[in-house]
Amino acid sequence: MDVTTLSLKEIIRALESKEFSSEDLVSAYLSRIEKLDGDLYSVLEVSPSALEDARKIDKARSSGQELGSLAGVPIFLKDNMMVKGWGNTSASQVLEGHKSVYNATVVDRLKSAGAVLLGRTNMDEFAMGSSTESSHFGTTKNPWDKTRVPGGSSGGSAVAVSAGFAPVALGSDTGGSIRQPASLCGVVGLKPTYGRVSRYGLMAMASSLDQIGPFARTVEDVAFLMQTIEGKDQKDATSVELSETSISELIEPTVDGLTIGIPKEYFLEGMDADVKRLVMDAVAELEKGGAKVVEISMPHVQYALAVYYVLMPCEASSNLGRFDGLRYGYHSTGENLTETYSRSRGEGFGPEVKRRIMLGSYALSAGYYDAYYRKALKVRSLIKKDFDEVLKHVDAIVTPTSPSVAWKLGEKFGDPLTMYLSDIYTITANLATVPAMSLPCGFSQDLPVGLQLMGRPFDEHMLYRIGMYYQSVTEWHKQTPIV
Amino acid sequence: MPLSTNDVKHIAKLARLYLTEAEIDEYKDQLSSILEYVQKLQEVNTGDVPELQHSLDVINVFREDVIEECAEDARKRAIENFSSRNGDLLETQSVWM
Numbered sequence: 045m046d047v048t049t050l051s052l053k054e055i056i057r058a059l060e061s062k063e064f065s066s067e068d069l070v071s072a073y074l075s076r077i078e079k080l081d082g083d084l085y086s087v088l089e090v091s092p093s094a095l096e097d098a099r100k101i102d103k104a105r106s107s108g109q110e111l112g113s114l115a116g117v118p119i120f121l122k123d124n125m126m127v128k129g130w131g132n133t134s135a136s137q138v139l140e141g142h143k144s145v146y147n148a149t150v151v152d153r154l155k156s157a158g159a160v161l162l163g164r165t166n167m168d169e170f171a172m173g174s175s176t177e178s179s180h181f182g183t184t185k186n187p188w189d190k191t192r193v194p195g196g197s198s199g200g201s202a203v204a205v206s207a208g209f210a211p212v213a214l215g216s217d218t219g220g221s222i223r224q225p226a227s228l229c230g231v232v233g234l235k236p237t238y239g240r241v242s243r244y245g246l247m248a249m250a251s252s253l254d255q256i257g258p259f260a261r262t263v264e265d266v267a268f269l270m271q272t273i274e275g276k277d278q279k280d281a282t283s284v285e286l287s288e289t290s291i292s293e294l295i296e297p298t299v300d301g302l303t304i305g306i307p308k309e310y311f312l313e314g315m316d317a318d319v320k321r322l323v324m325d326a327v328a329e330l331e332k333g334g335a336k337v338v339e340i341s342m343p344h345v346q347y348a349l350a351v352y353y354v355l356m357p358c359e360a361s362s363n364l365g366r367f368d369g370l371r372y373g374y375h376s377t378g379e380n381l382t383e384t385y386s387r388s389r390g391e392g393f394g395p396e397v398k399r400r401i402m403l404g405s406y407a408l409s410a411g412y413y414d415a416y417y418r419k420a421l422k423v424r425s426l427i428k429k430d431f432d433e434v435l436k437h438v439d440a441i442v443t444p445t446s447p448s449v450a451w452k453l454g455e456k457f458g459d460p461l462t463m464y465l466s467d468i469y470t471i472t473a474n475l476a477t478v479p480a481m482s483l484p485c486g487f488s489q490d491l492p493v494g495l496q497l498m499g500r501p502f503d504e505h506m507l508y509r510i511g512m513y514y515q516s517v518t519e520w521h522k523q524t525p526i527v
Numbered sequence: 528m529p530l531s532t533n534d535v536k537h538i539a540k541l542a543r544l545y546l547t548e549a550e551i552d553e554y555k556d557q558l559s560s561i562l563e564y565v566q567k568l569q570e571v572n573t574g575d576v577p578e579l580q581h582s583l584d585v586i587n588v589f590r591e592d593v594i595e596e597c598a599e600d601a602r603k604r605a606i607e608n609f610s611s612r613n614g615d616l617l618e619t620q621s622v623w624m
Contacts (some may be wrong), residue, residue, distance in 0.1 A: 128604070145604040239583055252581070281588035282581075350565040361542060370619055372608035381620040382543065390545025398544055402535070402554055403561060405542040419568050421578035426571065428579055460557055461564060477583070501583075 047072045048208035049524055052117060052265035055211055059105075059116045066098035066105075066116030070160055073118055077209050080527050083190055085182050086203035088123055089131065090163040097160045114272055115158030120204045120213035123164040124171055124247040125256070127151050134247045135179035136169045138392030139373040148245020149277045150214060150256055157272045162210055165200025169394045170364065171221055171249045173197050174466045177457050178396045185453070186229060187525040188491050192450040195225030198259070202229040205259045207527045212269050213259045218249050219352055220445075220470025222257045223482035227445035227494025230484045230523060232511070233259050234266045235470075237501045238477035239284040241270075242277030250359035251282075253352075253474040261521055263483060263511030267292040270504065290505040299513045300334030302506075305438030307342045310469060316448050318488035323444045326485040326495045326514065330442075333513055340438060342430040347423050348472045353464060354407055354420035355475075361404025367392065399460060424475050431476040435500045440510055443469050445482040445494035473498050481507045484520040492523075529559040 045064060058064055074090060081087050091097075101116040121127065124134040126144035133139040147155070154161065168178040176184040176199025184199040186192040187207040194203045198215025202225035205213050215222040217235035226233025234257045241256045248254060258269040267290050276285040306327065311320060331337050369375045369388020376387035393401070407416035434441065447468060456463045473480035478498050485495035495514075499506045515521050535555045539546045546554070611618040 142608055143604060145601050145608070146598075239585075278590065282583075282585065284583060284585075344571070347568060347571060350568050353561060354565050354568070370610050370617060371605075372610075375610035377620075378545075381622055383545075384620060385543040386539075386545040389543055393544070395550075398546070398550070399554060399557060401542050401544060402538050403558055406530075406534075406538045406558065406562075409538065409541060415569075416565070418578060419571075419573065420565075421580070422573035422576040423568055423571050425576050425579040426573070461560055464561075 045072050047076065049261070049522070050211055051261050052211045052268060053262070055117055065102045066160060067095060067102055069116065070094050070098040070118050070162070073162065073209055080207060081209065083185060084187055084203055084207055084527065085184050086165055086200040086207065086209065087120070088133070088135070088164050088166050088181060088200065091130070091161050094118070094160055094162050101158055101160065112157035114154065116160060117158070117212070118160045118162045118210050119154060120162050120165050120201055120210045121151070122167050122198050122201050122213070122215045124167065124216055125151060125214060126245040126247070127161060130164060132164060132247070133180075134170045135167045135181055136393065136397065137180045137374055138367050138389070141374070142372045146245065149242035149279060150273045151245065153273050165198070165204050165213060167200055168197035168396070170247065170360070170397050171197040171216055171218060172360070172396045172400055174220070174224060174463050175456065176200065176225070177453065178394055180394055183453060186450045187527045188230065189450065192452055192491070193228070195228035195446070195450065197221040199225045201259050202226050202231060202233065205229075205231045205261065206525060208524065211260065212265060214256055214273070215259055216246055216254055216256050217474065218253045219356060219474050220467040222259065223445050223470050223480060223494070223496060224467060226259055226482040228450040228492065230492030230525070231259050231261060232263055232266050232481065232483045232521065233257065234270070234481045234504070234507070235473060235479065236270065236274065236504060237479040239282050240274050240286070240479070240502065240504070242280040242283045244277055244279035248363040250356040251363060252359060253356065263481070263508055263515055264292050266481070267295060267508040284502075286502070290508055292508070295505065295508050295512055297513055297516055298333065299330050299510055302335045302439045302510065303437065304330055304335050304337050305340035305434055305441045306337060307340050307345065307434070307441060307443060309342055309345050310443040316488070319444045319448065319493055322486035322488065322493045323442065323495055327442055329514060329517055330510065333517065338438060340434045340441070342434055344423065344426040344430050345472050348427055348475055349464060349468055351420045351423045351427065351475055352471045353403070354416045355424065357400040357404035358408050358417050359404070361401045361408065364397065364401055396460070427472060428476045431478055435478075439499070439506055441498040443496045443498070445469060445496040449488050449491035449493060469496060477501055479504045479507055481511055483511050483514065484523070485518075486520055487523075530555050530562070
């Protein structure tokens with residue numbers, strides 16, 4: 045059976061009508077992974093219990109038991125989400141040998157809904173990167189062109205969906221780590237509003253920015269999967285009681301009467317001409333559907349990258365303080381305890397992680413706190429205010445997701461600042477805490493280009509609505525790479 | 528202002544990171560160029576702008592002060608991750624020398 049292009053909705057329908065079993069489906073995906081992932085390296089480890097889990101669901105189904113909304117559906121998880129007993133590493137040597145002690149909340153929710161966890165996907169080490177090249181275990185390749193990066197940091201999850209290894213996958217997004225690889229791999233990726241999805245059991249990078257979100261082929265699938273993973277969780281105090289969720293069947297498939305904002309600060313001279321043309325083509329498509337398009341201004345977004353590269357390393361350096369070489373993971377014995385910490389961390393962490401720990405430690409150190417951390421928090425307020433103001437007048441903001449298509453492996457790896465600039469369009473949504481989604485809107489040099497939609501906090505419904513309309517009048521999301 | 532070799536060594540000490548001489552050299556230049564980039568924040572007039580501490584209007588989230596036991600299974604798994612142990616205790620070098 046050909047599973048390559050099946051959507052989540054199609055799979056659920058077929059499983060319910062017993063067209064195929066979950067075991068058939070999981071076997072088909074596993075053999076595809078076995079055959080094709082050697083080159084792509086999107087999967088770090090396939091779950092040894094995937095087939096058995098699928099069989100259990102099949103058995104429950106045939107005995108007429110009541111099943112969850114994702115019963116028998118295979119899903120991949122980025123390697124920074126903990127599954128009890130799995131060797132989760134965040135693609136870092138520092139966690140080699142570690143076995144997860146408990147399930148992340150999203151994992152518990154997926155399991156209760158009957159989803160079959162297929163395995164853990166590759167990522168930039170501790171989600172620090174934009175290309176999945178900083179993984180300790182190897183580089184993931186873009187399925188559209190294996191000489192190019194898949195984006196990052198959730199590159200493995202993006203590739204797994206793009207290459208047809210699963211209909212859906214979860215990633216995490218701190219500055220664009222779901223949307224940017226979704227864009228570069230030609231799939232849909234959503235960073236939900238901060239607080240919508242519990243981060244309990246997600247290995248923290250920057251706690252005021254991190255969110256878990258889905259990858260899928262269609263916006264409808266993203267909306268459907270979100271219903272399972274979102275909502276208040278006692279174990280994450282930043283998660284929020286949701287007044288309502290977006291039932292994908294109830295999303296109006298029209299953009300008639302909506303107002304779409306195009307921020308002039310995102311469309312500057314010198315931007316990639318193809319990316320600009322394809323994004324404006326998508327805007328024209330929305331206009332044809334009855335949306336009103338207006339130019340807007342967000343004067344402080346030009347400072348977003350600078351704010352991000354202060355706050356993120358500060359939070360990360362603090363979060364990564366827990367890796368002491370004693371309680372879990374990589375251990376290297378020094379002459380005394382302090383040296384054991386330094387050796388374990390110095391040898392265990394890779395270059396990008398160390399760079400960010402150093403940056404954060406510097407910005408938070410005596411004498412520099414006000415100039416960097418406090419200043420950045422203030423400018424973050426101004427960026428959020430820009431969003432609040434603009435979103436009073438427009439229903440959604442449209443921009444490119446990434447300034448360029450996928451670049452060559454190694455091209456930016458040696459130059460951190462150039463790498464950081466590839467996140468320039470995505471970072472603002474994390475700083476302003478708003479929901480943002482990337483969806484395929486065309487091809488440049490045979491490589492996918494992504495359209496980014498940003499909306500009001502907790503109004504994911506609006507993004508689904510616009511995205512579903514766009515996918516109902518275009519075919520870009522139906523294109524798949526030949527792997 | 529570019530970082531000196533001593534600045535980098537000092538930060539590495541604060542961060543408990545053992546760095547090789549080559550790494551110290553590399554980070555000196557890379558961190559300096561990143562810090563130079565983020566200097567652009569100083570252009571912004573932020574006089575009485577509040578710091579964004581939490582994105583939502585959530586100040587404190589309380590729960591009842593009730594002890595919840597750690598599941599025995601989780602306790603065991605946590606202990607199995609220790610680099611070195613003495614029974615169920617984490618064994619380390621002495622803290623005070």
